[in-house]
Amino acid sequence: MLSLGLKQFRSKEWVSYLVYDKNTKECAWVDPLIELMDDYRAYLMDQGLKPTLLMETRTRNRSYERFLEEFSSCRMHSGAVAQLGGVDVEAIETPGQSPEARIFKVAELLFTGDTLWIGRTAAPSSPMCNVETLWQSLQGILSRFDGNTIILPSHESVEITFSTLKTERTQNPDLRAENPQSLRSLKDMASRQSARPTGVATISVDKLERKLGSMSKGIGIVDVREPSEFSEGAIPGSINIPLSQLPLELSKLREHLRLYIYCQFGRRSKVAARTLDYIGLKDVVAVKGGYSAWVQAGLPVAKRGRVD
Secondary structure (H helix, E strand, O other): OOOEEEEEEEEOOEEEEEEEEOOOOEEEEEOOOHHHHHHHHHHHHHHOOEEEEEEOOOOOOHHHHHHOHHHHHHEOOOOOEEEEOOEEEEEEEOOOOOOOOEEEEEOOEEEEEOOOOOOOOOOOOOOOOOHHHHHHHHHHHHHHOOOOOEEEEOEOOOOOOOEEHHHHHHHOHHHHOOOHHHHHHHHOOOOOOOOOOOOOEEEOHHHHHHHHOOOOOOEEEEEOOOHHHHHOOEOOOOEEOOHHHHHHHHHHHHOOOEEEEEOOOOHHHHHHHHHHHHOOOOOEEEEOOHHHHHHHOOOOOEEOOEEO
């Protein structure tokens, strides 16, 4: 997707992002969290990134404001349009969860904050929530953006890291509400839940190794670890797409008839496989135990293009 890079950060169920232009190294913060500031700064330094935009989908408390005071000039307000490298960035007002709620559009990425979660919208726990204006905001999202738009919320209560608007149109009951009254009824349900985590297909490293020599065209092996991990050794024939970067590489992933996904120990690969299955890539298989199990089994590894 153009020259964009994306990194997701998590603190419990909350998600924040750094989105950046790989060429210019200009970077935007999306809903940064105080407790993750050391992680952000380490990543910024490692990648040589310079924050030029601050995108907040919701209002924060005063301690947060003081912490980010040095970046206040970079803050985007509703209705603002800016540039991130060669990409347009737009701040769109979406009142409902709160009067000042907004979402941000960066190329095909839509950072939806609390306005739209995966599988549902946030429950109206705040007295500031107005269900009628929230319904209008959701209708605006449905009418304005196409199905390929990537949904990146600020909250993750299930192990699915992103979605598409096409998927949410079918899987998210709140988006199917015909009027504000229907949405209010859904949001008042005591048993409201997000999209349920589903099981994923898995394969052992021994079985995968036996398949390597006879893999047909259209079969892909994807390493979702970070590039530094991949460079130290990988399963032969695999390509590296870090977990955070999967939304940017969907067109490439859709070219495959089957995908084998692995990471270091198996957790990230299950999250990746579950996410890709949720958005419609049905033949996705996670490698049990990941690269660690592959090495422990004494199977050949590729290091910087050479198989040992």
